[in-house]
Amino acid sequence: LECVKADLAIMCARAEGGKIKSSARRALASSDFLYLSTLGVTAVPAKRQFEHFCAALTTELDFGGLPIVTREDFPLLLSRIFRREKFAEPVAPFTGPVIVTSD
Numbered sequence: 001l002e003c004v005k006a007d008l009a010i011m012c013a014r015a016e017g018g019k020i021k022s023s024a025r026r027a028l029a030s031s032d033f034l035y036l037s038t039l040g041v042t043a044v045p046a047k048r049q050f051e052h053f054c055a056a057l058t059t060e061l062d063f064g065g066l067p068i069v070t071r072e073d074f075p076l077l078l079s080r081i082f083r084r085e086k087f088a089e090p091v092a093p094f095t096g097p098v099i100v101t102s103d
Contacts, residue, residue, distance in 0.1 A: 002026070008080060010035050015046035015070075017053025020061070028061065033077065034068045043070040 011024070011031040015038045028034070038046045047068060054061060069077060 006030070008032050010077070012037055013050070014038075015041065015049040015053075017050065017056075020057075020059075025061070028066070029064070031066060032080070034063065034066050035077075036068060036070050038070065043072040046070050 009027070009031045010033045011028055012035045015036040036046045036050055038049075041049070047070070050068070
């Protein structure tokens with residue numbers, strides 16, 4: 001996110017937490033969503049695990065109102081990614097393949 005301007009940025013974190021690199025802290029400020037990755041728990045326990053992890057941190061993280069989502073929120077994420085107005089228009093109309101035959 002330092003070198004490109006993203007239309008949508010999703011930061012991924014383990015629900016149970018882990019080491020947070022300084023580059024991840026910087027990227028968090030440019031993120032649109034924080035996705036909590038879990039192996040088996042549902043949204044409520046995953047968010048609770050993440051809250052416990054954040055409460056135990058010695059350095060405070062500023063989420064700035066960042067939506068925190070889980071796999072149960074995929075419809076929300078997909079609606080943001082696949083907005084109709086985001087699709088690029090073709091540069092030139094596609095005419096289809098040209099078929100050449102010889103006798």
